[in-house]
Amino acid sequence: MTALAQGDLAGLGSLAPRRQRFEAAPYLYLAPLILLLGIFTFWPLLHTAYLSVTSWNLNPGVPVRYVGIANYEDVIDSDLFSAALWNTVVTILVSIPLKVLLPIPFAVFIWSMGSRGEIYRTVLFLPTMISFVAVSVAWLWILSPLGGYLDLVLSSVGIKLPPLLTRAETALGTIIGISTWKIFGFHVLLFLAGLTRIPHRLIDAMRIDGASDGVILRRLIWPMLGPTTLFVLISTVIFTMQQVFTPIDMLTKGGPSNATTNLFYVTYQYTFMNFSVGQGAAATVLLFVFLMIVALVKFRLFDRFVHYR
Amino acid sequence: MAAITITCLSKTFGAVKAVDAIDLTILDGEFVAILGPSGCGKSTTLFMLSGIETPTGGRVLFDGDDVTAMEAKDRSIGLVFQSYALYPHMTVRENIAFPLDMLKIPKTLRAERVARAAGIVQIGELLDRRPHQLSGGQQQRVALARVLVKEPRLLLLDEPLSNLDASLRHAMRSEIRRLQRRLGLTTVLVTHDQIEATTMADRIVIMNRGRIEQVGTADELYRHPANLFVAGFIGSPAMNLVTLKPAHGEIRVGAAAASLQDRSLASVTVGLRPEHLRFAAEGLPGRIALVEPMGREVLYEIETEIGVLRLLDPVHQIRHREGENVSIAVSPDNLLAFETEEGRSLPLTVHASGPEVAKSLVRSESLP
Ligand SMILES: Nc1ncnc2c1ncn2[C@@H]1O[C@H](COP(=O)(O)OP(=O)(O)OP(=O)(O)O)[C@@H](O)[C@H]1O
Numbered sequence: 001m002t003a004l005a006q007g008d009l010a011g012l013g014s015l016a017p018r019r020q021r022f023e024a025a026p027y028l029y030l031a032p033l034i035l036l037l038g039i040f041t042f043w044p045l046l047h048t049a050y051l052s053v054t055s056w057n058l059n060p061g062v063p064v065r066y067v068g069i070a071n072y073e074d075v076i077d078s079d080l081f082s083a084a085l086w087n088t089v090v091t092i093l094v095s096i097p098l099k100v101l102l103p104i105p106f107a108v109f110i111w112s113m114g115s116r117g118e119i120y121r122t123v124l125f126l127p128t129m130i131s132f133v134a135v136s137v138a139w140l141w142i143l144s145p146l147g148g149y150l151d152l153v154l155s156s157v158g159i160k161l162p163p164l165l166t167r168a169e170t171a172l173g174t175i176i177g178i179s180t181w182k183i184f185g186f187h188v189l190l191f192l193a194g195l196t197r198i199p200h201r202l203i204d205a206m207r208i209d210g211a212s213d214g215v216i217l218r219r220l221i222w223p224m225l226g227p228t229t230l231f232v233l234i235s236t237v238i239f240t241m242q243q244v245f246t247p248i249d250m251l252t253k254g255g256p257s258n259a260t261t262n263l264f265y266v267t268y269q270y271t272f273m274n275f276s277v278g279q280g281a282a283a284t285v286l287l288f289v290f291l292m293i294v295a296l297v298k299f300r301l302f303d304r305f306v307h308y309r
Numbered sequence: 310m311a312a313i314t315i316t317c318l319s320k321t322f323g324a325v326k327a328v329d330a331i332d333l334t335i336l337d338g339e340f341v342a343i344l345g346p347s348g349c350g351k352s353t354t355l356f357m358l359s360g361i362e363t364p365t366g367g368r369v370l371f372d373g374d375d376v377t378a379m380e381a382k383d384r385s386i387g388l389v390f391q392s393y394a395l396y397p398h399m400t401v402r403e404n405i406a407f408p409l410d411m412l413k414i415p416k417t418l419r420a421e422r423v424a425r426a427a428g429i430v431q432i433g434e435l436l437d438r439r440p441h442q443l444s445g446g447q448q449q450r451v452a453l454a455r456v457l458v459k460e461p462r463l464l465l466l467d468e469p470l471s472n473l474d475a476s477l478r479h480a481m482r483s484e485i486r487r488l489q490r491r492l493g494l495t496t497v498l499v500t501h502d503q504i505e506a507t508t509m510a511d512r513i514v515i516m517n518r519g520r521i522e523q524v525g526t527a528d529e530l531y532r533h534p535a536n537l538f539v540a541g542f543i544g545s546p547a548m549n550l551v552t553l554k555p556a557h558g559e560i561r562v563g564a565a566a567a568s569l570q571d572r573s574l575a576s577v578t579v580g581l582r583p584e585h586l587r588f589a590a591e592g593l594p595g596r597i598a599l600v601e602p603m604g605r606e607v608l609y610e611i612e613t614e615i616g617v618l619r620l621l622d623p624v625h626q627i628r629h630r631e632g633e634n635v636s637i638a639v640s641p642d643n644l645l646a647f648e649t650e651e652g653r654s655l656p657l658t659v660h661a662s663g664p665e666v667a668k669s670l671v672r673s674e675s676l677p
């Protein structure tokens with residue numbers, strides 16, 4: 001009996017001590033993945049770190065020169081970088097209510113309509129499926145102050161459309177607006193998916209317990225959407241900057257006077273517009289640090305809010 | 310605390326008639342059980358009483374007031390869902406306290422009432438867990454506590470004990486019954502367990518395919534089933550139903566005979582409860598086909614000329630072996646007759662056993 005039990009235990013590697021022996025097979029299976037990650041993720045990461053302490057202008061004929069932390073000093077002191085950092089923070093802060101919170105009432109509304117909500121779901125999701133390049137071009141036409149679509153509509157009621165994209169005060173807001181329009185339906189869809197996990201019986205139960213619609217929203221739907229909200233929040237924080245790369249590049253190129261650049265676009269500006277590879281790499285490393293901080297906060301939040309399955 | 314009247318209540322889902330024009334009156338403080346097979350519309354009826362399903366026809370009255378259009382939250386009722394419907398993000402304590410929260414009961418009083426309700430269903434030590442950390446039976450008891458805590462004017466229970474073990478179920482049954490009596494709660498219990506219905510309820514409603522087949526006390530349903538469905542549904546093991554051809558309006562099983570009012574019927578279905586059949590020296594001959602010891606009693610399946618009959622013998626020893634030839638007797642008072650097609654109950658007049666007995670015995674000698 002006992003011998004058998006011990007034999008059983010020995011099979012459970014985690015419980016019983018096991019002799020360490022080198023096994024080649026697992027590494028063999030992992031090799032393709034490790035190779036791909038190495039070539040396309042870790043090597044570029046290390047190489048970027050290396051480039052960030054050199055000076056180079058992308059010209060293969062020019063030698064790479066070691067310059068220490070000079071690039072970091074230059075980047076951090078530059079107006080371009082501080083504008084990018086500021087715009088990033090503003091974009092994120094404005095995006096949270098627009099892209100994370102605003103989709104919730106839309107999703108709840110469509111959800112409460114049942115199958116009649118299908119058409120709204122489709123309409124809201126359409127922008128997600130259009131390429132962002134096409135979207136940018138379309139908005140360029142719509143927003144053109146010289147005979148653009150919006151201009152035509154507004155001038156018919158006697159209003160002159162200001163040049164939204166070429167004014168420093170309105171450019172960033174316009175970019176955020178376009179990116180919200182693009183991602184909104186996708187986020188509504190994510191919340192709808194989250195809502196379908198709420199059994200309808202729970203809402204019935206709350207009704208019977210005497211809850212009004214407001215109480216149901218606050219005490220049932222909102223907490224049960226917690227995991228979805230957190231997911232949308234994190235992806236908004238992390239991807240908003242990447243997402244707006246296309247409209248920035250298509251519509252404003254980071255201008256006017258650095259009004260629309262961000263931490264993501266700025267690395268491109270340094271490297272491929274100023275041909276300062278070292279500064280671009282330094283900005284990339286700083287972006288990496290920023291994202292690491294976001295990731296850490298994310299793990300903390302997950303522990304705090306997602307307390308049930 | 311409320312008398313319920315429902316008139317012509319219906320609910321259709323597309324082509325499905327889940328509840329089909331039912332009428333029912335429940336007295337103030339009465340305990341009514343709705344009993345019926347799966348999918349017969351029991352839950353749907355409860356949901357219409359609670360206001361979370363809107364009837365497609367008919368009316369619901371509470372104490373004479375039409376509440377058909379009243380919202381669930383204003384009805385002051387308690388409902389235990391078949392699926393429990395506990396709030397997964399709240400602890401057990403928060404779940405039970407939620408209805409009190411909605412009633413704006415002061416905090417101190419709330420804790421006391423939560424503790425009392427939790428005590429009744431024996432979950433006092435689980436209050437700080439979340440629903441997903443509980444077993445099915447524990448969740449079910451939390452759901453019970455959540456409705457008991459608010460002392461509603463109408464208590465609706467949708468199979469509230471289905472997931473409990475036998476002893477706990479027994480304890481809960483009497484606990485609910487006691488509480489219901491003490492508070493005078495009008496209660497509707499949905500179940501497909503007859504024992505639960507007969508032990509707990511004042512009256513039982515038998516439903517089938519969205520219609521009410523019969524309403525009555527356990528005794529009435531057992532002794533005078535209104536139709537074949539109720540006859541087959543009530544009683545365990547189920548009633549023997551055999552089709553006989555009456556001769557001159559008279560039916561007979563062994564020595565027992567009874568006459569029908571309608572002498573023209575070509576065929577009737579006769580109901581014989583297994584517990585009413587007895588082994589006898591003389592009677593309907595048959596051969597034991599199967600012996601099923603059930604502990605206190607033994608159930609025999611016996612092949613006879615009128616069909617296979619089950620006989621429940623109160624003697625716990627096995628008295629007859631498979632293949633043995635036996636005779637079965639039944640008291641004519643225990644015979645039930647139904648229309649074979651429509652299933653409606655037919656009144657019977659009992660004869661004293663007379664000279665026909667011998668005739669019937671002679672006729673059945675031809676059995677293998
Ligand atoms: N929302 C719905 N949509 C369509 N059909 C439904 C719906 N709810 C119930 N039904 C149908 O109505 C009928 C009655 O359902 P109900 O849930 O009342 O049965 P029940 O008697 O409670 O059965 P059970 O004992 O299995 O719980 C079933 O045929 C079911 O399929």
Ligand SMILES: [Mg+2]
Pocket residue numbers: 351352353391467
């Ligand atoms: Mg049901």
